[in-house]
Amino acid sequence: MFMTSWIxxxxxxxxxxxxxxxxxxxxxxxxxxxxxxxxxxxxxxRSEKPNYYVxxxxxxxxxxxxxxxxxxxxxxxxxxxxxxxxxYNVLHPMGWDAFGLPAENAAIQRGIHPVEWTxxxxxxxxxxxxxxxxxxxxxxxxxxxxxxxxxxxxxMFLLMYNRGLAYKKTAPVNWCPTCQTVLANxxxxxxxxxxxxxxxxxxxxEQWFFRTTGYVDRLLQDLELLEGWPERVRSMQxxxxxxxxxxEVTFALPGQEKGITVFTTRSDTLYGVSFMVxxxxxxxxxxxxxxxxxxEEILDFAQxxxxxxxxxRTAAETEKEGMFLDAYCINPLNGGRIxxxxxNYVLMEYGTGAVMGVPAHDQRDFEFARxxxxxxxxxxxxxxxxxxxxxxxEAYVKPGVLVNSGPFNxxxxxxxxxxxxxxxxxxxxxxxxxxxxxKDWLVSRQRYWGAPIPIVYCPHCGIMPxxxxxxxxxxxxxxxxxxxxxxxxxxxxxxxxxxxPQCGRAAKRETDTMDTFICSSWYYLRYCDPNNKHMxxxxxxxxxxxxxxxxxxxxxxxxxxxxxxxxxxxVLHDAGWVKVVEPFTNLLTQGMVIKDGHKMSxxxxxxxxxxxxxxxxxxxxxxxxxxxxxxxDKDLEWSDQxxxxxxxxxxxxxxxxxxxxxxxxxxxxxxxxLGRAERELYRKLHGTIKKVTEDIEARFSLNxxxxxxxxxxxxxYHYLDNVPSEKHHEAxxxxxxxxxxxxxxxxxxxxxxxxxxxxxxxxxxxKQRWPQWDESALKAEQLTIVVQVNGKxxxxxxxxxxxxxxEVQELALQAPKIQPLLVDKKVARIINVPGRLVNIVVSD
RNA sequence: GCCGGAGUGGCGGAAAUGGCAGACGCAAGGGACUUAAAAUCCCUCGGGUGGUUAACGCCCGUACCGGUUCGAUUCCGGUCUCCGGCACCA
Numbered sequence: 001m002f003m004t005s006w007i008x009x010x011x012x013x014x015x016x017x018x019x020x021x022x023x024x025x026x027x028x029x030x031x032x033x034x035x036x037x038x039x040x041x042x043x044x045x046r047s048e049k050p051n052y053y054v055x056x057x058x059x060x061x062x063x064x065x066x067x068x069x070x071x072x073x074x075x076x077x078x079x080x081x082x083x084x085x086x087x088y089n090v091l092h093p094m095g096w097d098a099f100g101l102p103a104e105n106a107a108i109q110r111g112i113h114p115v116e117w118t119x120x121x122x123x124x125x126x127x128x129x130x131x132x133x134x135x136x137x138x139x140x141x142x143x144x145x146x147x148x149x150x151x152x153x154x155x156m157f158l159l160m161y162n163r164g165l166a167y168k169k170t171a172p173v174n175w176c177p178t179c180q181t182v183l184a185n186x187x188x189x190x191x192x193x194x195x196x197x198x199x200x201x202x203x204x205x206e207q208w209f210f211r212t213t214g215y216v217d218r219l220l221q222d223l224e225l226l227e228g229w230p231e232r233v234r235s236m237q238x239x240x241x242x243x244x245x246x247x248e249v250t251f252a253l254p255g256q257e258k259g260i261t262v263f264t265t266r267s268d269t270l271y272g273v274s275f276m277v278x279x280x281x282x283x284x285x286x287x288x289x290x291x292x293x294x295x296e297e298i299l300d301f302a303q304x305x306x307x308x309x310x311x312x313r314t315a316a317e318t319e320k321e322g323m324f325l326d327a328y329c330i331n332p333l334n335g336g337r338i339x340x341x342x343x344n345y346v347l348m349e350y351g352t353g354a355v356m357g358v359p360a361h362d363q364r365d366f367e368f369a370r371x372x373x374x375x376x377x378x379x380x381x382x383x384x385x386x387x388x389x390x391x392x393x394e395a396y397v398k399p400g401v402l403v404n405s406g407p408f409n410x411x412x413x414x415x416x417x418x419x420x421x422x423x424x425x426x427x428x429x430x431x432x433x434x435x436x437x438x439k440d441w442l443v444s445r446q447r448y449w450g451a452p453i454p455i456v457y458c459p460h461c462g463i464m465p466x467x468x469x470x471x472x473x474x475x476x477x478x479x480x481x482x483x484x485x486x487x488x489x490x491x492x493x494x495x496x497x498x499x500x501p502q503c504g505r506a507a508k509r510e511t512d513t514m515d516t517f518i519c520s521s522w523y524y525l526r527y528c529d530p531n532n533k534h535m536x537x538x539x540x541x542x543x544x545x546x547x548x549x550x551x552x553x554x555x556x557x558x559x560x561x562x563x564x565x566x567x568x569x570x571v572l573h574d575a576g577w578v579k580v581v582e583p584f585t586n587l588l589t590q591g592m593v594i595k596d597g598h599k600m601s602x603x604x605x606x607x608x609x610x611x612x613x614x615x616x617x618x619x620x621x622x623x624x625x626x627x628x629x630x631x632x633d634k635d636l637e638w639s640d641q642x643x644x645x646x647x648x649x650x651x652x653x654x655x656x657x658x659x660x661x662x663x664x665x666x667x668x669x670x671x672x673x674l675g676r677a678e679r680e681l682y683r684k685l686h687g688t689i690k691k692v693t694e695d696i697e698a699r700f701s702l703n704x705x706x707x708x709x710x711x712x713x714x715x716x717y718h719y720l721d722n723v724p725s726e727k728h729h730e731a732x733x734x735x736x737x738x739x740x741x742x743x744x745x746x747x748x749x750x751x752x753x754x755x756x757x758x759x760x761x762x763x764x765x766x767k768q769r770w771p772q773w774d775e776s777a778l779k780a781e782q783l784t785i786v787v788q789v790n791g792k793x794x795x796x797x798x799x800x801x802x803x804x805x806x807e808v809q810e811l812a813l814q815a816p817k818i819q820p821l822l823v824d825k826k827v828a829r830i831i832n833v834p835g836r837l838v839n840i841v842v843s844d
Numbered sequence: 845g846c847c848g849g850a851g852u853g854g855c856g857g858a859a860a861u862g863g864c865a866g867a868c869g870c871a872a873g874g875g876a877c878u879u880a881a882a883a884u885c886c887c888u889c890g891g892g893u894g895g896u897u898a899a900c901g902c903c904c905g906u907a908c909c910g911g912u913u914c915g916a917u918u919c920c921g922g923u924c925u926c927c928g929g930c931a932c933c934a
Contacts, residue, residue, distance in 0.1 A: 610874075
């Protein structure tokens, strides 16, 4: 409880259980209301300053901020405030990714309408953000579930549709046969429905897709442009796209016109094919089953494979299972008869849905062949040994020389592959081909809480896009949340029944809504022009701000969200809406917040509520600690005790300024020659300015930037303690403390604003210029040189900074601690790293 | 399984480009101030070992094994463990 407050040395000091500390509550409230009143972070699209766009990934309004949010926003706010101080016109917006499953779950479980649930959460979380003192332009706030926004999300869908990038096809969904409803992956636990436990099955539905594969080459190639992205994210995207170059080879089916086409990157192993495997979904499986005596058995097996998830099917530890289809195809190279199987480890989505089995040279094929006792034919021989099919314990996948390969014997497998490809092409059995792992983006959701897909089905005119003038297609408010059967929207007749925009006769609306990833694939553009009633954004506004200079968010978005946003930007570029081809120039992927070795989560019960920290220590302490505890891109181990350290530091800063407030009534800069102690403090100050600036701007090393400011504060205290007060260099102290506050301002905006005002400034600290360092002050007068013998540190020498190399070397050889180590030894060589070390290499 | 990360004191972490391992902070121990406590300030703080309980010295130590180098937390090869993503959570 708060007990007393009194005036001490001119400042308000509060006692908390009798403990003195600066009064963060009053200070933070004071500045937050000033910033709100003055609209301090409002930004215009045009300014005489250069524009800079910093963006944190907008949150899903789940109810309350968690530590990961605080971390994300604290990092972004440091960037925004620093760039402002560096003279930029900074766009720093915030909004809400407000459509999605949890709101619908809340409706189902607690009977609260998604609109209401979302609205409450947004209100609460916005208040929390305001209590953190974040420098957002709140006039640009956007919410994806508001019709003003999703109108334009629907517009984006139409853009895709009109450009031939949105299309329909059937795709499987998870389905609960009891609830008669589609299940999200998240709603399937241990293979069963989350509500009733009934095993989920796969069911085919007509669904909308975006043709991301149409942009696959540009999505891959332009990764090279993203020099400001972490290498690991670029690499993850590259692998996600998964380009692989190979050959399409056709195996003839006796008695049939069509053959079986496979995609392979290993056409060099074609003589080693001993079986053919089809995915369960491959159309030939059903066809061949028809003429097989075991028709039922085969179809049952295919159905069973179909139900297994893709991850399970491709996992190496999953038992490979297959069934012979009682049919054969022909190897185009040697006319060999190849048995055709169906198996669980082949996917219809990748390549052609058919795989040639080369057990000797592919591990999965090898395991399959061993299990079903199929032939293993060695066609590539390692350079140093003989392979025999019987003796093999695993597939041989490395390079070698072709054997048992007819006319191609003796060639290296690389050379052989070229020859075989040429031969296949000549004979009409194969063509070079490129395959990608990337699939088209399934964007339909059979749910209520999303942007309705603006499409009408007319019995006469077919699929009709809703005209732009009729947007938005509004979500109906009144709806039952436990409807079963496909999308909840299908149960609202006044929504479904409409008229055809072309012929005016009765028609039905599409009842699927859009994947929320669509909403978040273009929001960064809307911030440029958030209140535009006529367009998603004006081209001018986008040109003024795009690309986002610095994007910050969780590494869990490294692939999907970022890839989809890149896709949207490219489509909008092609449509003439934006000039840029990539949306985000620099990307920081922040690490997770961990407690007791696990990601903070409600289910584990290791959540620390930021609210608690803010009410006990204030926003400045919370922000400072979360930035200090770990580098931004690494995981952060939360420590309640660690927070105390940041709290104590801010109090130390507070007391330092309070104790020296008398200095600030005098004028005058640093003049004349400085004494030794003064020169050291001056050097520390300017070294710190340099380090903090470079740590933030070049390395995003916010934790070491804060550590450097702590050192500077410690050094200032040492100066005050060690130099008698009558000899204090007042102008130097004044400059040191002013610049310290400036350095700290982006991290702890409230306390620095307050102290800045207290020392007599009328203009906000956040509008000041970032301090510059004096390069000439950085050179140390003395250096410590490490002396090593055979790489082991044996002594240290303090020398003048401008000592000659030979001089230092001589001093090292003569040093009393070094001499005894050289007795009876030969000095073989001396390594000299100027200003750092001398390593004397000796031998007997 | 595939793809991507990470492993340094009791703890979080620090050491652009290979060159003093452990900055800064937390915890712990000791001391000063206080009737006492809190707060604050000062000192110690990787492990082992020698030394007069000293000054000071020696050996080991950055997940594990090996390599390159005068010198490796940093580079290379291999192993183990933990974490993130895997397309309907966002």
